[in-house]
Amino acid sequence: MKTEIEPGVVVIGAGVVGLSAAIALEARGLAVTVLEREAPAAGASAGNAGAFAFTDILPLASPGILRKAPKWLLDPLGPLSIPPSYAMQIAPWMFRFWRACSASRVALSTAAQTALMDLSKAALEPFLTETGTASMLRKEGNLQVYESQAELDTSLPGWKARAEHGIEFRHMDAAGMAEIQPGLAPRFTHGTFTPGWYSIADPKLYTLALADHFRARGGVIERAEVSGLKAIDGGVEIATADGRTRRVERVVLAAGAFSHLLARGLGENIPLETERGYNTTLPADAFDLRTQVTFGGHGFVVTRLSTGIRVGGAVELGGLKLPPNFRRSEAMLEKARRFLPGLKPDGGVQWMGFRPSMPDSLPAIGRARATANVVYAFGHGHLGLTQSAGTARLVAELLTGQPTSIDIAPFSPQRF
Known part of the structure; x- marks a missing residue:
């Protein structure tokens, strides 16, 4: 007997992008089920820095990162590292990353990133109001600090690009920084303050609140580890790790760093890699933090959350299988202690999570090559929270046959 195809949409992934998309689809009258291998907010949505970094329009893939990378790679606990055991496996991705660093490609990526940032910022507060989470939004800005005039000067082209986009x-100087954030070490002589930098009270609590809102509106979240996708007539067949299959009308693939593995079942080889991010969350009284502080030359940030002070960042390109190297968390915490002399470093909780990253720093948003019944929404790197509301709107527009709010060609999953 032929299995019937379930109407509606199945979203794979209950992180901030998947749940935001599910809510946007549900608001448009579609029946939505979310499948999640663990639990809502179990991945990168739980441990990120909590920032809506709408001013971060410059891609990570850039000439500037190429200049810094050799020095950083020499320090196994520094801002960028590749475990030797993973170096050969990541080589094809690194080649694409290198190609994306050309001036012409950076200009195209910046334009696309800016469009998605503008859409996401415009969509954010209406989305927060709709989901009852507006009280979690903070507008405390971001302070980028430098250790010399020369380091500030090196950053000026990036700030010029932001100025051209109205940011x-x-x-x-140090006196100006002290007015915004007292307690910085004297080594930091210059800074740049961005007032339009938003944050959320706590990214995990926010994502869990989205899950609650989705369920309250009739949405269903099921625990299931999806192991494969297959295009069929009129829909998509989903296989799960327990040996079961279900046939559904449409699918949104938003499984973060695991998404490319499932896309292979649809005949796609999408170059998604895993940035393993580390942090330590200290008690709330660990420091009198008044704005998010970015130590760009050292690759980490310090953020005030409602649940504590989070010290985290850096990039370890190490895939999904290697065990965590929490010495990276410890190294960042030790630097934070030196850079913020009043910081109390005790009582912290360490965390490691997977950031899904594409070589050109742009996410994959669009339909699968094999079937229009699958829409991809993954690969946001450090910007999943930031771009979640905008991505949700684009996914909803795609699945309801509306023109998309911005041109999504630069985000095509098939662009590589």
Whole structure:
């Protein structure tokens, strides 16, 4: 007997992108089920820095990162590392990353990133209001600090690009920084404050609140580890790790760093890699933090959450299988202790999570090659929270046959 195809949409992944998309689809009258291998907010949505970094329009893949990378790679606990056991496996991705660093490609990526940032910022507050989470939004800005005039000067082309896109910021000396954030070590002589930098009270609690809202509106979240996808007439067949299959009308693939593995079942080889991010969350009284502080030359940030002070960042390109190297968390915490002399470093909780990253720093948003019944929404790197509301709107537009709010060609999953 032929298995009937379930109507509606199945979203694979209950992180912030998947749940935001599910809510946007549900608001448009579609029946939505979310499948999640663990639990809502179990991955990168739980441990990120909590920032809506709408001013971060410059791709990670850039000439600047190429200049810094050799020095960083020499330090196994520094801002960028590749475990030797993973070096050969990541080589094809690194080649694509290198190609994406050309000036012409950076200009195209910046334009696309800016469009998605503008859409996401415009969509955010209406989305927060709709989901009852507006009280979690903070507008405390971000302070990028530098250890010399020369380091500030090196950053100026990036700030010029932001100015051309209407992003507000102001450069300042040590006295100006002290007014915004007292307690910085004297080694930091210059800074740039970006007032339009938003954050969320706690990214895990926010994502869990989205899950609650989705369920309250009639949405269903099921625990299931999806092991394969197959295009069929009129829909998509989903296989799960327990040996079961189900046939559904449409699918949104938003499984973060695991997404490319499932896309292979649809005949796609999408170059998604895993940035393993580390942090330590200290008690709330660990430091009098008044704005998010970015130590760009060292690759980490310090953020005030409602649940504590989070010290984290850096990039370890190490895939999904290697065990965590929490010495990276410890190294960042030790630097934070030196850079913020009043910081109390005790009582912290360490975390490691997977950031899904594409070589050109742009996510994959669009239909699968094999079937229009599958829409991809993954690969946001450090910007999943930031771009979640905008991505949700684009996914909803695609699945309801509406023109998309921005041109999504630059985000095509098939662009490589």
